[in-house]
Amino acid sequence: MSKRITDSQVLGELGETAIKKIVLETGFLYEQRGRLEAGTDGIIELRDPKSGAPLGKLLGVQVKSTESGQYVRENDNSFEYLLKPDDLKYWRTSNIPVIIVLWRKSDETAYWKDVSDCVRGEERRLKFDKGTDVFDPRSADRIGALTIDRRTPGVFLPPLNKGEDAIINLLRIRLPDEIFISTSPFGSGRDAVPELVKHGNVRFDWVIRKRRFVSFFDPREYGTRAIVDLDQVEAVDTKLIAFNDEQDDLNDTMDLLRRTVERQTATQLSFLRKDRLFHFKAVGVGKSRSYRYMSNVNETSAKVVSAYSSKKKDGWGYVRHHAARLRFERLADEWFLVIDPDFHFTTDGFQPHRYPEALLAGKKRLERNAAVRGQVTMWQHLLVESGKHEVGLFDADKPAPLLQFERLPVIQLSQAVPESSWNRTDPRAKEMEAQDLFEEGGVG
Structure with missing residues (x-):
């Protein structure tokens, strides 16, 4: 055989x-x-x-x-x-x-x-x-x-x-060449708004402080002509304001950048002034929504608004919105935007939740590297896209965005720190473990 x-x-x-x-x-x-x-x-x-x-x-x-x-x-x-x-x-x-x-x-x-x-x-x-x-x-x-x-x-x-690649939660900001300044009959933006809203074609991406108006657009072409001294409007080199070491100029530049980003992202985001937080808008009461973006490898999507039903019989439990605090920092002779991912909670997508701290505590005990990395990548994509000027058939008159954003190069780390290593050896790992920031939960 x-x-x-x-x-x-x-x-x-x-x-x-x-x-x-x-x-x-x-x-x-x-x-x-x-x-x-x-x-x-x-x-x-x-x-x-x-x-x-x-x-x-x-x-x-x-x-x-x-x-x-x-x-x-x-x-x-x-x-x-x-x-x-x-x-x-x-x-x-x-x-x-x-x-x-x-x-x-x-x-x-x-x-x-x-x-x-x-x-x-x-x-x-x-x-x-x-x-x-x-x-x-x-x-x-x-x-x-x-x-x-x-x-x-x-x-x-x-x-x-x-080792592994590391992305930096910064974007380089490309500023306009010119910035418009003027004197104003109003001492602050708060004083000027009541007069501004009486006129048409209004916008709010400007700053008034100590009777000085500053913007990246010509105020004479919009309703803002009502809140400036028209004969005093002039365009100057942006560097004279944005790279001046005077504290008032630094404050005005940071405030102007934030207001300009708010306008450029208005179709996707809302800004909460009290919390200094940008968050994704809901598309309807108790409705979830996703946002498609390009990751480091391919196109993907994240559920940026998630509606969760209540365990009780009193309607919706809460709605979770992906959010971020966007800070502006000047390093040497460049301006950068810093992305700090966070969450915002509402009862139905629009009304603020009464106890957001309790909901946030469970989500933020431990932010896993992959999830935070995914959020930073998503926010980078949204901001970079907001600065692109793509004119189509129906928006030929659409003005170019005032700010452009650039990603920084990926850094190659010599050693990786895998979460699974400490997760198995840290005795508190289980009690600290939170749900993934990009979980596919929710309804709607």
Whole structure:
């Protein structure tokens, strides 16, 4: 009878080869045990990604391969796996950490767990989280942490991730070449508004302070002609005001920038003067809405207004709006806009919620890096788009935006700080954990 290699043997070899590839892509070393293994298919040795030096830190790997089909109690977020008693008994006697990696050929997914310390007593059931237990290079620091003997003080393990890109929550502002100044019969903007609203074609992206009017547009062409001394209007180089070190000029420039952004984004955003907060507008009472934008990779969308129904029978619970505090900073000879993501809460999309602090507390205990990064990217896209002048068939007379915005280059960090690493070791991680800023909850 001729020798045979079973499909099960081939599948096992495919699984171990796939896992070995991931280990090597992570920057670690992988040594296959061969035929004389009794519960560990291979050994991983950690390696310093900067120097390339092996670290002498070892852990065992057991690969369990399957062709297709679902795991026990599998859904979109998790599944379970039952360990064999003999395997568990063997791993518990090991003097190095042991991980189990489940590989499925049909979708080429791989998930892992530490089997040395994550099951207690007679318990043999492992619960896998599809979000945090993926076996890929991002799990490097979590895997490395298993090799540290926490009973020995002073043990050091260098960061094992190779680094990541970081976006800066700043936008460079391109100012108009000219700024208009004039004297005004009114001492402040508050004094001038009652007269302004008596006239047509009004706008509010201007500043009056100490009887001086400042704007990026010619006030004689709008209703603002009623609140300036017309014979005193002149256009000057923007640098004379925006880059002057006088405190009044700095204050006027920051106020003017904020008012100009408010006008440029008025179709999407509302501004709360009391809270100094920009937030996405609702499209209707108790209605959710999404905003499409270009991320670093492709076009995506975020639910920027989410309506949540009340658990009681008294109507809507609340509406959550994505929001941001936009600050203006002058650094050297340039102006920048600083984006600080936040939230705004209403009862129906329009009326302010009576207890926003209580709702905000649950959302802001812990802002995950990926979620905050997504919000910053979204706000950057909105602001950059607001500064573009795209004239179509029906808006030929539409004036060009007064401000343009530019993204800053992405910074390459030498080391990454994966949230999953501290999330598993910080004893307060669970109680601090908040929902994702871009959760797809809500109704409508």
